[in-house]
Amino acid sequence: MNALSQSWQQAWLTLGQLLYSGGWVLVLLLVITALLSSLLLERYWFRFVSYPQLLINYQRRLMQKQSAKHLQAAYWLSLRCDMELKLDQHLSLIKSLVGLCPLIGLLGTVTGMIHVFDTMALAGSSDPKLMSAGIARATLPTMAGMSIALIAVINFTYLKRWSSRSKLFLQQRPQHLAKGNS
Template identity: 25%
Template structure:
């Protein structure tokens, strides 16, 4: 493996760096974007229980806010519920936009790696072919081993760029899809809360409809 990397030339260095970056982002995001951690499925039911038992106080709201991103969104709605439906929705949207931004952190970088890695491989290919033609011009076509070295460098960097880019692109799509699904779920839960607090949904029915 080391020999293959060395024969790929200096362009293998940025490609390897890109692969390490993509792997680190992928592992971190898959760990961070666990649906149960971001938006616990029983969280809204817990809020309904507090409301039914008249246990919803500032301490409960504070613990809800610190529990998860969904809890932070619901807490923002509860805090501003007395100001009317529109203000409540605006406060939820403001907090939700911040949470969405946090969930999408590093995804642009991962997408950039997926897009740039093949280009780096292509650049390595061009450099390798330039070396091949330079050798042909200097020594003719009789030195097959020298020509093979340049062609090998070109092929190795191309393959390495694709090996990095394909998994990075797949992981980027999976993670972006996961974020989208979590956002939709959070929006649904927040809307249920708004409807209950403003008389458009019964609390007794809410747990049946909660994700």
């Protein structure tokens, strides 16, 4: 148990050092990453846990509806629209956050470079070691933003394609409605 506690302390220390070396922008990226991760996890939960049950209920409700033909079509359209809204829920926010990550990373690089040049101007020195350490520190947020965006865009693309395929499936008219309109 003590080894596990030491491992957690070391991990937190390393994370703290990383956040300190990247500046305030890395903290902002960490918050965005937490939000992005929670939205992606929610979509995966919906995809593998909630949606199959919703689809069964959707199909069951369609088969139970015994109204006039025009009411059946309206009821089917209403249910389908509800399902499509649930399929697209949070995807636009995820897409926006994915695009925001590299931009925030670039903001961190710009502010880091300004800090490096200010430090060099105040010190009156153009020491290459000081400059290279500052540049490395300044580019850390860009690397983090690009890495987060890359991982998130892969997940977003998977979820978006699944959502599109599911909507195509839902757009097929149920068999009992197609027979009634023939």
